[in-house]
Amino acid sequence: MPRELHLSLALDGTGHRPAESLAAAHWTDLIGLAEQGALDFVTVGDSPAPPHDDSAGRLDPVAVLARAAPLTTRIGLVPAVSTTHTEPFRTSTALATLDHVSEGRAGWLVDVSSTEAEAPAVGGRGVAPAAELWAEVADAAEGAVRLWESWEGDAETRDGATGRFIDRERLHHIDFEGPHFSVRSPSNVPRPPQGRPPIAVALDVHDSDGQWELAASHADVVLLDADQPSTAWLARAALLRRAAEAGRDPEALRVLVRAAVDLGGGTGPGALPPAELRFTGAAADLAGLLADWHETTGVDGFHLFPTSAPADLPAVVHDLVPALRERSLFRADYTGRTLRDHLGLPRPAG
Amino acid sequence: MSKPLKQIHLAAHFPGVNNTTVWSDPRAGSNIEFSSFVHFAQTAERAKFDFLFLAEGLRLREQGGQIYDLDVVGRPDTFTVLAALAAVTEHLGLTGTINSTFNEPYEVARQFASLDHLSGGRSAWNVVTSWDAFTGENFRRGGFLPQEERYSRAKEFLAAANELFDSWHGDEILADQETGTFLRDAKAGAFVHTGQHFDIHGQFNVPRSPQGRPVIFQAGDSEEGREFAASEADAIFSRHATLEAGQAFYTDVKNRLAGYGRRHDQLLILPAATFTLADTDAEAEELAREVRRQQVSGATALKHLEFVWNRDLSSYDPDGPLPDIDPDVSDNHISKGRAQVRMYRDPLATAREWRELAAANNWSIRDLVIETGNRQNFIGSAETIARTINEFVQADASDGFILVPHITPTGLHEFADKVVPLLQEQGVFRTEYEGPTLRDHLGLAHPDDVRDERVAS
Numbered sequence: 035m036p037r038e039l040h041l042s043l044a045l046d047g048t049g050h051r052p053a054e055s056l057a058a059a060h061w062t063d064l065i066g067l068a069e070q071g072a073l074d075f076v077t078v079g080d081s082p083a084p085p086h087d088d089s090a091g092r093l094d095p096v097a098v099l100a101r102a103a104p105l106t107t108r109i110g111l112v113p114a115v116s117t118t119h120t121e122p123f124r125t126s127t128a129l130a131t132l133d134h135v136s137e138g139r140a141g142w143l144v145d146v147s148s149t150e151a152e153a154p155a156v157g158g159r160g161v162a163p164a165a166e167l168w169a170e171v172a173d174a175a176e177g178a179v180r181l182w183e184s185w186e187g188d189a190e191t192r193d194g195a196t197g198r199f200i201d202r203e204r205l206h207h208i209d210f211e212g213p214h215f216s217v218r219s220p221s222n223v224p225r226p227p228q229g230r231p232p233i234a235v236a237l238d239v240h241d242s243d244g245q246w247e248l249a250a251s252h253a254d255v256v257l258l259d260a261d262q263p264s265t266a267w268l269a270r271a272a273l274l275r276r277a278a279e280a281g282r283d284p285e286a287l288r289v290l291v292r293a294a295v296d297l298g299g300g301t302g303p304g305a306l307p308p309a310e311l312r313f314t315g316a317a318a319d320l321a322g323l324l325a326d327w328h329e330t331t332g333v334d335g336f337h338l339f340p341t342s343a344p345a346d347l348p349a350v351v352h353d354l355v356p357a358l359r360e361r362s363l364f365r366a367d368y369t370g371r372t373l374r375d376h377l378g379l380p381r382p383a384g
Numbered sequence: 385m386s387k388p389l390k391q392i393h394l395a396a397h398f399p400g401v402n403n404t405t406v407w408s409d410p411r412a413g414s415n416i417e418f419s420s421f422v423h424f425a426q427t428a429e430r431a432k433f434d435f436l437f438l439a440e441g442l443r444l445r446e447q448g449g450q451i452y453d454l455d456v457v458g459r460p461d462t463f464t465v466l467a468a469l470a471a472v473t474e475h476l477g478l479t480g481t482i483n484s485t486f487n488e489p490y491e492v493a494r495q496f497a498s499l500d501h502l503s504g505g506r507s508a509w510n511v512v513t514s515w516d517a518f519t520g521e522n523f524r525r526g527g528f529l530p531q532e533e534r535y536s537r538a539k540e541f542l543a544a545a546n547e548l549f550d551s552w553h554g555d556e557i558l559a560d561q562e563t564g565t566f567l568r569d570a571k572a573g574a575f576v577h578t579g580q581h582f583d584i585h586g587q588f589n590v591p592r593s594p595q596g597r598p599v600i601f602q603a604g605d606s607e608e609g610r611e612f613a614a615s616e617a618d619a620i621f622s623r624h625a626t627l628e629a630g631q632a633f634y635t636d637v638k639n640r641l642a643g644y645g646r647r648h649d650q651l652l653i654l655p656a657a658t659f660t661l662a663d664t665d666a667e668a669e670e671l672a673r674e675v676r677r678q679q680v681s682g683a684t685a686l687k688h689l690e691f692v693w694n695r696d697l698s699s700y701d702p703d704g705p706l707p708d709i710d711p712d713v714s715d716n717h718i719s720k721g722r723a724q725v726r727m728y729r730d731p732l733a734t735a736r737e738w739r740e741l742a743a744a745n746n747w748s749i750r751d752l753v754i755e756t757g758n759r760q761n762f763i764g765s766a767e768t769i770a771r772t773i774n775e776f777v778q779a780d781a782s783d784g785f786i787l788v789p790h791i792t793p794t795g796l797h798e799f800a801d802k803v804v805p806l807l808q809e810q811g812v813f814r815t816e817y818e819g820p821t822l823r824d825h826l827g828l829a830h831p832d833d834v835r836d837e838r839v840a841s
Contacts, residue, residue: 056591058470058502091573091589094498100467101502104422121486123442123522124461131464135418155586156490185458190416194408197681200458202451205444218521220451222441224416224458 039328039363040290040335040377042110043068043350045343046079047307054344056093058101064343065102068109071351072368074335074376075110077143077234096128103136110373112141112234117174118167119147119156123217126178133226138372140231141255142178144171144248168244173212175233175252180208182230183382184220228374229382230254236292238310239269250276254379255288257337261310266291266331288334288377291327295320295338297354299345307339317353325361392777392813393652393784393826394804395479396428397437399792401445401456403688404658404758406678406790413793415456418468420793425469427793428476431800432814434825435477435508436469437621437786438462442483443519445721447687448696452719454684456792463495470503477822479508479601484537486514486523489544489582496598497549497590505594505821510601510621513538518720535608537581542616544577544584546597551575554592554832596831599822614640617651618828621786625655625761630781650834652826657785659762661769661798672763675790676754685750688757691725692734694718702750706742711735761785766802773803774812 045064054060061078068076078095095113103111111132115125125142133140146167147153153161189204205220232254237245239260249256250273258273260266266289274284294309297317306312311327313320324336340346358364374381399405399415406412414420425436441459445452462480469478478499482492492509500507513534514520529537556572573588602609602617613620614637624633630653638648660675662668680688682702690697694712711731712718719725728734742752762769776782789795807813818824 056501058504062471091591093501093590094463094495096464097467097495097498097502100464101471103468104418104471119488120491121523124487127461128464131461134416134460135464135468137418151586155584155588156488157582157584158488190457192407197408197683198453199407199456200451200453202453205451205457215524216521217523219443222444222458223460 036362037328038365039324039358040074040288041071041355041358041364042075042077042112042290042335042337043073043343043347044077044079044307044337044339046077047340047342047346048344056091060344061098062102062105064347065099065106065109065111067347067351069106071355072365073109073350073355075112075139075141075373077112077114077337079143080114080116080145096132099140100132100135103132103139106136106139108139108368108371108376110139110141110232110376111136112143112232112373114143114145116145116147117171118162119152119158122174122177122215123181123221125174126181127221127223129178129231130182130221130223130226133228133231134223138227138374140226140228141234141373142231143234143236143257144175144252145236146171165242165244168242168248170212170214172244172248172252173210173214175248177208177210177212177215177217179230179233179252180210181217181221182226184208185225187225187229190224228372232373232377232379237269237273239265246273246276249273251280251282253287255290255377257292258289258333259292259310260331263327263330265310266327266333270331270333286379288379290335290337291331291333292337292339293320293324294341295346296341297346297349299340299342299349306341309339317349318357321354321357321361324358325363328363389810389812390777390783391827392773392807393434393654394431394813395435395437395477395654395784395786396424396433396796397439397656397786397788398424399456399789399795400439401441401459403455403679403684404788404790405456405792406675407456407792408678409791411791411794415792416458416460418460418465421460421465421469422472423793424796425473425476427796427800429473431796431804432817433476434784435479435506435822436466436473437479437510438465438481440481440483440512442486442514443522443721445719446518447690447719448698452687452722454681454687463499466507467499467502470499470506473506475506475817475820475825477506477508477599477825478503479510479599479822481510481512481603483512483514484541485529485534486520486525487541488584489541489548489577490584490586490588492541493545493548493588494590496545497588497593500593500595500598501590505823507593507595508599508601508619508822510603511538511542511617512603516721535604535612539612539616540579540581542600544579544582547575547577548588549593549597550831551588552590552592554596557591595821595823599826599828610637610640613637613651614646615644619652619654619826622653622655622782625657625782625785627776627779627781630655630776631779634780634782649827650829652783652828654784654786655761655782656788657761658758658788658790659769659799660760661762661764661766661802663765665764665768668764668768672760676757676759679790680750680754680757682750685753688753689749690718691722692728692731692738694731700749703748706735706739706749706752766798766806769799770803770806770810774807774810777812 099111186204234255235249235253236257293311294306296314466478576585602613603621660672
C-alpha cells in the first residue's frame, strides 16, 4: 500500500478575472469545490502590492477564509498573515477565532512584508532587512503559540456554587518579551479547537539560515520550493535533522513541494506563478509527475499554485484527484474533521 | 398635520463580558462557540433588525492583581466573527468595535473594506479609543496615550481611513478580458496622508466597497466625543436610554450637527438598552428583580463596591452593612481594564452617599449594588415594551435601541416573536428590509451622494 500524499492549493491566481475576486462567491465557490476534492487545505496569500493588471488588490485573507468557514465542514483554511506590521496579539487572536468559527480547520502561513511599497503605507516603521523580519516572525510565532496555549483546555468551569466562570489557575500570563514587541496577558480568545492551528512556512533551498531555522523550529508544514527531486530529498532530510536538533519530533513535520501548475487555465508561457517546480499540461500527466516526486523524494505531498484558480481547480478536483486515487495515493474522502487530522498531526496536549 | 411617525431602528448586542450576561442560567450557552453567534445573528435577522453589534476585547480584566472571574471571560476576535457571520446572514448589518489606539489606519481600513465586500455592503465600525497602559502591555505601541491626545489621534485615524476608503472612486475597474487590461487608471488607490499622528503614503489595495465607507459609530460621551460624533459619525452608541437623559443627549448632539453642515437625519442616536419581558407587567417586574439578583451575586456585589472603594473588600459580608473605612483615592486602581471605574470621579462622596442610602433603606452591600446599579431599561409585557420603545423614539429620546439580552444565545427570541410584530403593526418598524446594505436599513446616504450634496450646497 503506497504512502498517501497530502494535497493543498493556493487560491491566489485569478487569471484574467481579477474583478471577481472582490466578491465573496468567488472564494466560497472555489473553496467548496476544493472541499469536494477532499484537499487538505487551501491558502490565500497576502500582498501589500498596489493593484495591477493581474490583481484587483487583495481582500484581507483571514476575513476571506472566515467568510468561507461556515459554508464548508472539512477543508483546512490557511491565510497568509504577515508579522511585520501587525500586532502579534491580533494575529494570534484572529487565527484562534478562525479556528473557532471553522471548528478546528485554521492554519497560518507566516509571511513578512519586506517591500518598499508597504512600510510607508502602513507607517510606524521603516523598511527593515529581511533577516530582522524573519527573526521577528520566529518571535511572533512563539508569541502566538503561547497565547493559544495561555488557556488550558478546561479553563471554563462555570461553577455555579462559587460564581466563578473560569478556574483562573488554568489561565496563564505569557509575559513574552522580544526585541520588537512584548505581550503580557493571557489571550482574550479561549484555547482554539486544534490547540495549535498548524503553522506553515514557505521555504526555498536558497533561503537564509534564519528562514531554515524558523521552518525547523516552528513549522508544522513546510511549503518547499525545489527544482529537482534530488534537491527536495536533500532539503527534506536537512529539515528533519534540524527539527530533531531543535528538540522536535521530526515525524510531526509535513513537507509539501510547491508546484506552479497550468492545467489549461493559463494564458501561455510565462503565465505560471513563480515556483521552481512548474508544470503545464493535462491533469493525468501531472498525477504521474507528482507520483514520481512523491516516491523518489520522500516528501509528504504538494502545494499546487495554479495560474488561475477558477480555471484550473475543476481539473484538479475532477481529473487530478481521481488519477491520484487510482494510484492509491490520495484519500477517497476526509477521515477526520480538523486540519491536524488531515495532516496526521497530533493535537498538542493541554 | 401631525408629525409623521419616525421609523424605529433596532440592533442586537451579543451578550458581553460584564455582569449583564447571566451565564449561570441553565439556558445559557457558550459565548465563544460560533454556533452561538449564528443563532443570535439569525434571530436578529429573522426579526428584521438593522444590525448586530460586537464589542472588542484586548486584555482580560483584572481586579486585585487577578483575572476577574465572576463574569464571562474571553471573547473571539471581532473582525473574524463578523466575516464568518456574513456567510450565514443576508441582510443584517455587521457592526464591530475596533480600537484606534492599538492599530494603524491602513490595516483597519483594509479590514473594513474587506468586510464590506465580503458582506455585500453591511459593515460598520464603532471607533473607540483606549485609555490605559494596562491594555497597552499587549501591544507594540504599549504605553499610555494622554487624555487630550486620544481624540486627536482617533479623529486623525478616521480621517486617514476615510482617505483610504475614498482612494478608489469605483470607476477604475475596466476588466477588459479581450485586452487583459484590468485597471483604467494604474494609480488607483494612491494616497498621501501627513498629520500629527500619521505620515503615510502609497496605494490602497482594496477597491471601492459597496458602501463606499463602512457606517461609522461613535460611543464616547465626553464633550470631545460628542463633537467627534457630530462632525464624523453616522450613528452614536449611547448610554442614555431613559426618557429624560435620552432627550437631553439627543437634543444636545443633534444641535451640534448644523455646525458641521449636516442635517438631523445624518446622525442616528442608538442607546444600549436591556429589557425583561413577561406575559404581564407584574410578572415582568418580578422577573426583572430575579434577574438583577442573578446579575449581582454576593461576590459580584463586593467586587463592584471595590470599584468605588479601591480596596480589597473580600473580608466583608455582602449581606452585611457597607464598610466604615473610606475609599482609597490613589491613582493605582484595584480594577484594571474596566472603563466603568472612571464614572466615580469623587469616590469619597459616592461612598458617603451610598452609606446614607443603605442606612436609610436598611440595605446590605448586595442590596445597595442591586438598587444603585442599572435596572433593566424596558420591563413589562410585550405591549408595554413596544409602546414604551415607540414613545421614546417618537419623543426624540433616541432613534432606536441596541438591545442587550442577558441570555446567550436565545435572549432575543421573545422580543423577536412578541414585541417586533407589535411595532410592525403600529407601522413604526420594517416588515421587510428596504435594501441590501446597512446604509439602506439606517436611511443613510452613500458617501458619494453626501459629498455631491455638500459640493452642490
